[in-house]
Structure formats: C-alpha cells, structure tokens
Amino acid sequence: xxxxxxxxxxxxxxxxxxxxxxxxxxxxxxxxxxxxxxxxxxxxxxxxxxxxxxxxxxxxxxxxxxxxxxxxxxxxxxxxxxxxxxxxxxxxxxxxxxxxxxxxxxxxxxxxxxxxxxxxxxxxxxxxxxxxxxxxxxxxxxxxxxxxxxxxxxxxxxxxxxxxxxxxxxxxxxxxxxxxxxxxxxxxxxxxxxxxxxxxxxxxxxxxxxxxxxxxxxxxxxxxxxxxxxxxxxxxxxxxxxxxxxxxxxxxxxxxxxxxxxxxxxxxxxxxxx
Amino acid sequence: xxxxxxxxxxxxxxxxxxxxxxxxxxxxxxxxxxxxxxxxxxxxxxxxxxxxxxxxxxxxxxxxxxxxxxxxxxxxxxxxxxxxxxxxxxxxxxxxxxxxxxxxxxxxxxxxxxxxxxxxxxxxxxxxxxxxxxxxxxxxxxxxxxxxxxxxxxxxxxxxxxxxxxxxxxxxxxxxxxxxxxxxxxxxxxxxxxxxxxxxxxxxxxxxxxxxxxxxxxxxxxxxxxxxxxxxxxxxxxxxxxxxxxxxxxxxxxxxxxxxxxxxxxxxxxxxxxxxx
Numbered sequence: 105x106x107x108x109x110x111x112x113x114x115x116x117x118x119x120x121x122x123x124x125x126x127x128x129x130x131x132x133x134x135x136x137x138x139x140x141x142x143x144x145x146x147x148x149x150x151x152x153x154x155x156x157x158x159x160x161x162x163x164x165x166x167x168x169x170x171x172x173x174x175x176x177x178x179x180x181x182x183x184x185x186x187x188x189x190x191x192x193x194x195x196x197x198x199x200x201x202x203x204x205x206x207x208x209x210x211x212x213x214x215x216x217x218x219x220x221x222x223x224x225x226x227x228x229x230x231x232x233x234x235x236x237x238x239x240x241x242x243x244x245x246x247x248x249x250x251x252x253x254x255x256x257x258x259x260x261x262x263x264x265x266x267x268x269x270x271x272x273x274x275x276x277x278x279x280x281x282x283x284x285x286x287x288x289x290x291x292x293x294x295x296x297x298x299x300x301x302x303x304x305x306x307x308x309x310x311x312x313x314x315x316x317x318x319x320x321x322x323x324x325x326x327x328x329x330x331x332x333x334x335x336x337x338x339x340x341x342x343x344x345x346x347x348x349x350x351x352x353x354x355x356x357x358x359x360x361x362x363x364x365x366x367x368x369x370x371x372x373x374x375x376x377x378x
Numbered sequence: 379x380x381x382x383x384x385x386x387x388x389x390x391x392x393x394x395x396x397x398x399x400x401x402x403x404x405x406x407x408x409x410x411x412x413x414x415x416x417x418x419x420x421x422x423x424x425x426x427x428x429x430x431x432x433x434x435x436x437x438x439x440x441x442x443x444x445x446x447x448x449x450x451x452x453x454x455x456x457x458x459x460x461x462x463x464x465x466x467x468x469x470x471x472x473x474x475x476x477x478x479x480x481x482x483x484x485x486x487x488x489x490x491x492x493x494x495x496x497x498x499x500x501x502x503x504x505x506x507x508x509x510x511x512x513x514x515x516x517x518x519x520x521x522x523x524x525x526x527x528x529x530x531x532x533x534x535x536x537x538x539x540x541x542x543x544x545x546x547x548x549x550x551x552x553x554x555x556x557x558x559x560x561x562x563x564x565x566x567x568x569x570x571x572x573x574x575x576x577x578x579x580x581x582x583x584x585x586x587x588x589x590x591x592x593x594x595x596x597x598x599x600x601x602x603x604x605x606x607x608x609x610x611x612x613x614x615x616x617x618x619x620x621x622x623x624x625x626x627x628x629x630x631x632x633x634x635x636x637x638x639x640x641x642x643x644x645x646x647x648x649x650x651x652x653x654x655x
Contacts, residue, residue, distance in 0.1 A: 161557050181560045193551030197573040197651050206569070210559045238651040 105137040106173070107262050107294035108158055113167030115153055115320075126319035127153045131167065133313065133322065137261070140288060140295045142305035142312045144350065150320025151298045155266050158296060159187055172261055183211055185262040186255030190270045192247035194239040194254075200226065201235035204254045211258060225253040228287055245276035249283070256287065263288070263295040269304070278338075281308055285333055302354070306346040307333060314353040324353040439621040448625040454610065455629040462606035463633055465522055466594035469529020470637070473590075474583060476530065477537030484538075485545035485571070495542075502535035510600035517602075525597040525606070532593040537582040544578025545571050577652060580645035587641040591634040607633070 113131040118124050128150040135141050143151040156162045158171060160180035171179035179185065186207070194203050204222035213221070226232050229249040239247055248268060255263060269277045285308060288295055299305050305312045306328055314324040328346050330337055337343055421441050427433055428440035435443065448455065480498075484491040509531070513524035548570060556566050598608025607630045614623035646653055 156554075159558055161554055180558060183559065185558070187555065187558045189551050189554065191549075191551040193549065193555050195552065195570070195573070197576070197649070207559055210561050210565070240651060 106134050107137050107139070107171070108133070108135040108296065109168075109170045110134070110154075110158070111168050113154075113157060113164045113169055115150070115157060115162065116165045119165060128157070128164075128320040131322055133325075135262075135294055135296060137294050138288075138292050139310045140285075140297065140308055142297045142299055142309040143315060144299055144302065144305045144312055145315030145320075145354065146300070146317055148317040148320070149315040150317070151315050152266055153320065154315075155264055155296060155298050158262075159185060159264050183207065183258050184260060185264050186258060186260040187264045188248075188251045188255040188266070188268045190267040192239070192244075192251040194247055194250055196239050198238075199235065200231065200237050200239065200242070200250050203239065203250055204257050207254060207258050221257055221259075222253075225257050226250070228256070228290075229253045229283060245272055245280065248272060248280065252280075252284065252287070256291065256293070259291065261294060263293045265295065266298045267300070268297075270299070277304070282333070284308070302347050302350050303338075303343075306330075306343060306350060307338065312346075312350050314350060316356070323356070326350055326353060436618065436620055439624055443621040444624040444628060447619075447621040448628055451622060451625055455607070455626060458605060458607045458610050458626070459629050459633050462591070462594045462598075462608065462630070463636075465525045465597075465606060466529055466590040466633070466637060468522075469526040469594065470533050470586060470590040472526065473530030473533030474537045474586060477534045477582070477586075478541050478579060480534075481538050481541035481545055484542055491542070491546075495539075498535055498538050501531060504531065510597045510602070514600060514602040519601075520603055522603055524602050525594055528597040529590050529593045532589050533586040536585040536589070537579070540578045540582030540585075541575055544575030547578075548574065576649055577645075580641070580649065583641045584638065584645065587637040588634045591630065591637050595630045 110131050110133045113128065114126070115128040116124060116126050131154060133141075133154075143154060145151050153162070157164050157169060158176065160171075160176040163176075169176045172184045174182070174184070194200075195206065198206065201219070201222050204225055205218045208218040208221055223232065223235065226235055229252055231246060231249055231253065234242065234246065234250075239250065242250065248271075252268065255265075269280055272280065281304065284295075287293070295308075297305075297308060299308075307330075309328050312326045312328060313322055314326065315321065316323040326346070326349050330340065330342050330346070424438075425441050428435060428438060480494065484494040510524065510528055513527055517524050552570050552574075556562070556570055561569065594606065595608040595611070598604065598606050599612055607626050610626045611623050611630070614620075614626060
C-alpha cells in the first residue's frame with residue numbers, strides 16, 4: 105500500500121511576478137504504508153514546502169499528488185493525516201485533554217469517545233497525569249508531546265511532522281525520538297518527518313530523502329537499515345555509516361547511484377572499512 | 379514502557395511546580411500589605427501636614443474632616459453613587475458591546491478594518507467636555523441618556539482597539555493546524571479567534587471600567603439630570619464646602635475601584651488558563 109505518492113510535483117511561489125520563486129521542481133516520491141521517511145536539506149531546499157503540499161496547506165503548480173490513494177484535498181478534508189509543527193501550537197485556553205480532543209471534536213466524534221481517545225493518546229505519550237493542565241503549565245518537551253498526541257488522536261494513516269523536535273534540548277529530543285518510533289510501530293503509522301539534523305534523520309528513518317536548494321529538488325534517497333532501534337543503535341557502526349552517507353549526499357559528492365537496500369548496506373560496509 | 383515514560387515525566391526538571399493554596403494566599407497577603415502600609419502612611423502624613431497648618435484647610439482639608447463629611451453624607455453618597463454607577467454601567471455595557479461587535483466586523487472585512495481605526499481614533503479625540511453640553515441639550519433635562527451616551531463613547535475606543543488587536547493576532551501555527559482540520563469560517567472564529575482575543579478584550583474592559591465612572595461623573599458637570607456624584611461635587615464646591623466635595627470625590631473613587639475590581643474578577647473567571655501560569 106502506498107501512503108503518499110508524488111510525481112513530477114513542482115511549486116512556484118508568486119508565479120509570473122518579479123519575486124517569483126521556484127520552491128520545488130520535479131519531485132517524485134512514494135512513501136509506503138508504515139514507512140518512516142525523513143526529508144533533510146539546507147534551508148530553502150523546499151522540505152517544509154513539500155510537507156505542506158502533502159498536507160494540502162498549499163497546492164502544487166505542477167504534477168500529481170495523492171495521499172492514501174486520494175487527491176490531497178480530499179485527504180485533508182477526510183482528515184487522513186495528523187500534523188505537528190516545530191511550534192507545538194497548542195491552544196493555550198484549552199486544557200491538555202481538550203487540545204488533544206480538538207481534531208476529534210471537528211470530526212464530530214461524540215463526547216465520550218473523544219475523551220476516551222484523547223486519554224489513550226496522552227497515555228501513549230506519557231502525559232496521562234496532565235490532562236487537566238493548561239499548556240502554559242507544561243515544559244516545552246511536554247507541550248511537544250501533547251502536540252504529537254493531538255496529531256495521532258484521529259488515528260491517522262499518515263503523520264506529517266515539520267521539525268517537531270527542532271526547539272528542544274538534546275536529551276528531550278532523543279527521548280521523544282524513541283517515543284515517536286515506538287508509537288509509530290505500535291500504530292502502524294506512515295511518517296514524513298522534516299528535519300535538519302543528520303543523526304536524527306538516520307536514527308528515525310527507513311529512508312532519508314536528501315534535498316537541495318535553488319531550485320528545491322530531491323537529489324538523493326538513502327535507504328537506512330538499522331533494524332529495531334535501541335540505545336545501542338546510536339553507537340553502532342551502521343548508524344555512523346548512515347550519517348556519513350547522508351552527509352556526503354548533502355555535500356553533493358557523487359553518492360552510489362543505486363539506492364536499493366542491498367546496495368546501501370554494501371556501501372555502508374565500504375564506508376566503515378575506509 | 380509507559381511506566382518508564384511516566385517516571386521520566388515526573389523527573390522532568392522543567393515540569394510545572396504546583397502552587398499550593400496556602401502559598402498562594404500568603405502571596406496575596408504579601409501583595410496587599412505594601413500598598414496598605416503606604417496608603418495609611420500617606421494619609422497620616424497628609425493629616426499631620428494639614429493639622430500643622432502648612433496647608434490651609436480650604437485648599438486641602440484634612441483626611442479626618444473628609445471622613446467626617448463622608449460619614450454624615452453617607453446616605454446621599456450611596457444614593458448618588460447608585461445613580462452614577464447605573465449610568466456608568468449601562469454606558470459601559472453599551473460601549474463595550476458596540477466596541478466588540480465593531481472589532482469583529484473590522485477584523486472580518488479588510489477595508490472596514492483600514493477605515494475604522496482612524497474613525498475610532500477621531501472618536502476617541504472627541505472631548506467629552508465638549509460633547510456633554512450638546513448632548514444635554516439634545517435630550518430632556520430628566521433624561522439619563524446623555525450621560526450614558528458620553529460613557530459609551532469613552533468606553534468604545536479602548537475596547538474596540540484592544541479587541542481588534544486580539545482578533546488580528548492569530549498564531550500562524552494555529553491557522554495551519556485549523557486548515558489541516560479543514561476548519562474555516564465561523565468554526566475558526568469560534569474556536570481560535572475569539573478565545574485568543576479574550577485576554578485583549580479584558581485588557582480593554584479593564585481600562586474602560588475606570589474611564590466609564592470618570593465619564594459618568596464628569597458628564598454631570600455640564601447640566602442634564604443632576605442626581606449623581608458629579609452634581610454633588612460641583613454644588614458642594616460652589617458652596618465652599620470643600621470637605622463635603624472631597625467626600626463625594628472619595629465616593630467616586632470607591633465606585634471606580636468597584637468597577638475595576640469587578641472587571642478584573644470577570645477577567646480571571648473568563649480566562650482561567652492565564653491564572654495558572
């Protein structure tokens with residue numbers, strides 16, 4: 105099953121005007137169900153734009169884009185995806201529980217069911233004891249976890265995340281990475297994750313999509329095969345090999361042409377050897 | 379797994395500190411004590427200076443003389459205070475409702491928003507001193523309407539401007555999030571714009587509440603129905619009964635404080651999330 109499919113997608117801002125910007129050009133990408141895909145690249149490479157296209161918050165100027173087999177607009181109206189941004193973006197006048205309930209409320213889910221689902225999601229992110237708190241009473245990391253719970257509340261098939269851990273300290277960040285992987289595995293959610301941290305991309309992803317600016321495009325797709333992640337993964341040779349590969353791809357050094365899993369594992373072996 | 383996470387959450391160094399009831403009430407006392415001491419000290423100093431003959435009593439009567447008059451005229455102060463309070467209240471409500479609705483309209487339609495601010499600023503620059511006599515002549519001399527209109531004009535501006543600012547300040551993440559939920563139009567206004575603007579509305583109302591009482595008192599200086607605190611202040615002053623004039627001023631001051639305190643209390647009730655910060 106394909107969660108997201110883009111073919112020949114391009115986006116031009118202010119088309120035909122003096123300040124025209126080609127944000128994205130010729131993007132082909134498919135995300136399979138249950139897959140975790142990271143988008144990485146320098147600022148201005150269009151990774152956030154790509155995420156917003158999938159979310160139908162902006163519309164492409166060329167190409168086709170389907171989410172869960174539907175046109176992106178239909179998928180948004182059906183709330184097929186959950187989304188989280190760099191800013192937690194909680195509604196400060198709502199309690200933690202009512203923040204998580206909001207997407208369900210807008211879907212017309214009944215009061216009881218809403219509460220049950222929200223509590224379940226807060227349990228999942230380890231905030232079951234904070235349902236009655238207001239966002240201002242929580243730390244940044246906890247707020248971000250509420251935002252993730254909110255994104256997951258509708259049981260979406262697809263999770264879109266735009267640098268959700270960008271504003272957090274390293275310890276909180278690593279803890280939330282593990283939680284996110286656990287939740288995604290538990291719920292079978294596909295994820296598109298925008299980041300500019302190479303280790304984060306490698307640790308989380310099945311595939312790392314490397315992007316380049318002017319014009320924004322995909323320059324490489326790197327398969328990562330590290331098996332189930334654990335604390336040891338962060339020290340493993342395969343992890344560092346993956347980091348090196350992504351770093352090289354970002355610098356523009358010609359990477360191995362094929363990006364199939366077997367080729368990537370042999371390439372990582374080569375890197376470890378050198 | 380979740381248990382482990384819970385432990386981490388509990389150990390979160392930036393986790394909220396729960397403030398106990400006892401600590402909060404002690405904080406309240408500590409907040410109240412300094413102004414109380416300064417107030418009493420100031421009154422004592424004032425009494426001392428007047429008693430020592432540094433200031434003639436007809437220029438500034440001693441607090442004790444003012445208090446004596448206050449006590450003697452307490453029923454009149456109560457009656458006139460009620461009349462002024464009613465004027466201020468009706469004007470405040472009318473001005474606030476018009477201000478809030480106006481701000482909602484101005485934030486909804488761009489053109490209206492651009493036009494409305496200079497108009498509102500011009501309205502704010504209208505001196506009530508100039509307006510009160512004109513309004514008094516427009517209505518019956520037994521009508522309370524002129525004073526109430528003066529109050530609502532004064533109230534309109536702070537409520538309008540603050541509410542408009544609140545309605546316009548929408549967090550871009552909130553907007554994207556609501557777009558992703560396919561929620562627009564009235565749903566967006568109801569769930570995001572209005573609650574987000576509430577603190578701003580109350581800032582406007584708090585400013586307006588004291589202004590309302592001032593306007594209701596001052597409007598009476600320029601004719602119209604003479605049943606409020608303002609009329610008693612002018613009549614006492616023209617009879618050189620200065621301590622009595624001051625006693626009514628104290629009454630007006632208390633009325634203003636009541637209005638302010640009520641709007642502050644309403645604010646705390648309506649925005650509980652700001653209290654728990």
